[in-house]
Amino acid sequence: EKERTLGIIKPDGLSGNYTNRIKQVILESGFEISKEMVIQLDEQDAANFYAEHSSKIFFTDLIRYMTSGPVLVMILEKEDAVAHWRNLIGPTDAGKAKITHPHSIRAMCGIDLEKNCIHGSDSHQSAEREIAFFFKEAPSDEAVRKH
Ligand code: CMP
Numbered sequence: 001e002k003e004r005t006l007g008i009i010k011p012d013g014l015s016g017n018y019t020n021r022i023k024q025v026i027l028e029s030g031f032e033i034s035k036e037m038v039i040q041l042d043e044q045d046a047a048n049f050y051a052e053h054s055s056k057i058f059f060t061d062l063i064r065y066m067t068s069g070p071v072l073v074m075i076l077e078k079e080d081a082v083a084h085w086r087n088l089i090g091p092t093d094a095g096k097a098k099i100t101h102p103h104s105i106r107a108m109c110g111i112d113l114e115k116n117c118i119h120g121s122d123s124h125q126s127a128e129r130e131i132a133f134f135f136k137e138a139p140s141d142e143a144v145r146k147h
Contacts, residue, residue: 003082005081016109025088
């Protein structure tokens, strides 16, 4: 079944001019990019988006990183999009990805555990929440009829 997930090219990916190469990999891997936008997150946006990490020691650095420049947010569609996208971006630590997953997107454009250049939703539920966070869609006609 077709599924949606959220991809974000993080500030280091955008400023490093990896956008076209990343999009090429996305399309070659059978994803459709159904919506996209470039946005500069402020601290409050980033803190809300990463609320689940608010107690982590890397939280302050993460917020600084994600607000250091614009990001490119994309809705990606494919069968089993969440799992396929996680697989394509590779492990969180981009430094390790270069060794263990050399064909992954993080190996291509990331640097280390923090500056890993790209985001992928970790579950179907996260994907829907994250898509709603960035793209405040009007409810579908069907959803309106049911309520
Ligand atoms: P991601 O897994 O997409 O979401 C959380 C982000 O926090 C992660 O990518 C990194 O960019 C960043 N981060 C920084 N330090 C760490 C760490 N020690 N463990 C996990 N994520 C980290």
